Amino acid sequence: MTWLRWLTVIALYWVAMGLDAALLSRLWAAPSFLMVLAGSLACLSRPAAGSVAGFFAGMLYGAVAGANLAIYAIVRTTIGFGTSWAAELPVERGPREMAIIVGAATVVERLALLVLLSPPDAMDFFRRAAFMVLLNALLTFPVYALLRRLFPSEEQ
Amino acid sequence: MSETGRRDWIAWLALIILAWLLGQAQNNARRAGDTDRISSTARSIAQPISGTATSVADGMGGFFASLGRGPALIKEIDKLRAEKAALEGSDDRIAELEADIQRLEGALELADSLEDALPVRIIGHFTDEARITLNAGSKDGVKPGQAVTVEEGLLAVVQSVDEESSQALLITSPLVGLGARIMDEEPVEGVVRGSDPDTLIMDYTENLEVSSDARVVTSGFSEHIPAGLEIGRILSRRKVDEYGFRQVRILPSARLGRHRVAVIVR
Numbered sequence: 001m002t003w004l005r006w007l008t009v010i011a012l013y014w015v016a017m018g019l020d021a022a023l024l025s026r027l028w029a030a031p032s033f034l035m036v037l038a039g040s041l042a043c044l045s046r047p048a049a050g051s052v053a054g055f056f057a058g059m060l061y062g063a064v065a066g067a068n069l070a071i072y073a074i075v076r077t078t079i080g081f082g083t084s085w086a087a088e089l090p091v092e093r094g095p096r097e098m099a100i101i102v103g104a105a106t107v108v109e110r111l112a113l114l115v116l117l118s119p120p121d122a123m124d125f126f127r128r129a130a131f132m133v134l135l136n137a138l139l140t141f142p143v144y145a146l147l148r149r150l151f152p153s154e155e156q
Numbered sequence: 157m158s159e160t161g162r163r164d165w166i167a168w169l170a171l172i173i174l175a176w177l178l179g180q181a182q183n184n185a186r187r188a189g190d191t192d193r194i195s196s197t198a199r200s201i202a203q204p205i206s207g208t209a210t211s212v213a214d215g216m217g218g219f220f221a222s223l224g225r226g227p228a229l230i231k232e233i234d235k236l237r238a239e240k241a242a243l244e245g246s247d248d249r250i251a252e253l254e255a256d257i258q259r260l261e262g263a264l265e266l267a268d269s270l271e272d273a274l275p276v277r278i279i280g281h282f283t284d285e286a287r288i289t290l291n292a293g294s295k296d297g298v299k300p301g302q303a304v305t306v307e308e309g310l311l312a313v314v315q316s317v318d319e320e321s322s323q324a325l326l327i328t329s330p331l332v333g334l335g336a337r338i339m340d341e342e343p344v345e346g347v348v349r350g351s352d353p354d355t356l357i358m359d360y361t362e363n364l365e366v367s368s369d370a371r372v373v374t375s376g377f378s379e380h381i382p383a384g385l386e387i388g389r390i391l392s393r394r395k396v397d398e399y400g401f402r403q404v405r406i407l408p409s410a411r412l413g414r415h416r417v418a419v420i421v422r
Contacts, residue, residue, distance in 0.1 A: 018205020070179020
């Protein structure tokens with residue numbers, strides 16, 4: 001039932017959006033649930049679909065956080081595209097490898113935002129980014145495992 | 157580039173353009189002091205989850221904070237409880253002191269109102285003997301038989317005098333007898349004597365029924381005790397037919413209680 005899968009993805013985006021809206025502003029360091037979801041989806045799909053996943057992650061975060069919607073959407077669309085492309089490389093597609101890819105994608109995203117947004121305290125931004133990279137990578141394990149069951153690859 | 161590869165790039169480009177357009181819409185809305193539709197819709201949709209997550213985050217934050225600060229908070233609570241108990245005790249003490257001040261002020265006013273009055277301190281009390289010690293004696297002009305009064309009325313009668321101190325018997329002592337007058341429609345005179353620590357008795361021979369709760373004052377038929385000093389109020393009445401006199405029980409107006417200052421009427 002394809003519609004059930006997509007409904008699940010929509011529900012996951014809804015939950016991730018709510019968690020990001022609540023936690024990113026309250027905690028000094030928190031994971032980006034939208035990034036983890038988009039990154040995990042991108043790892044399971046072609047670059048076009050990865051771009052769509054990234055686009056929605058960026059747009060929804062920009063919308064709920066009141067941030068610059070265009071910058072977040074453009075950066076994460078590009079990250080989603082790149083993550084899908086990286087996942088297509090001839091490497092083992094285990095959760096650990098996908099966690100590394102999502103962690104690397106988070107690093108690139110944070111660097112891009114550092115350049116485009118120019119936050120007032122760059123050092124603090126770096127420190128928080130480091131925690132976010134680690135937390136995103138850890139969260140990728142269960143999220144990727146769930147999405148892999150929803151969208152089994154052709155090999156499976 | 158393969159067909160799928162080209163489609164991927166086209167999809168990416170289309171999404172970048174869409175993102176730019178949405179950004180422009182957002183900027184236009186902000187310039188107008190408004191929120192763009194996408195942002196407001198996204199916030200409304202996210203609210204159920206974000207509200208719940210916020211409550212959970214606050215609760216967990218409080219839980220972990222209490223784990224860390226728990227012992228310190230318990231100490232602080234114990235300390236605050238002790239301070240509160242001390243303050244409550246001091247409230248009682250303040251009330252006592254205020255009552256003492258009122259009694260002192262009453263004694264001073266009484267001294268001012270009487271012709272030759274000497275304020276004295278009550279420095280001793282012997283309950284079994286209904287006796288008090290005063291800090292004034294013969295050098296201050298104190299003589300046996302003089303009245304010791306407080307704001308409420310007659311308290312005691314000076315019994316013995318030293319040079320610097322004196323002893324007085326409370327009017328409730330059976331050893332004290334006072335000339336008294338019942339202030340009624342028809343005043344009745346008699347002798348009041350102590351009965352027990354709480355009441356006085358007065359016998360009189362006139363065949364007159366006095367009002368209950370009538371005032372009883374000193375009659376002035378005494379060498380040292382002036383007339384009109386408040387003794388008390390009638391508590392009960394009875395007629396002793398056997399001996400042909402009437403008897404009233406009197407509740408004294410003045411009680412030693414917490415009085416520490418009195419006035420001797422010289």
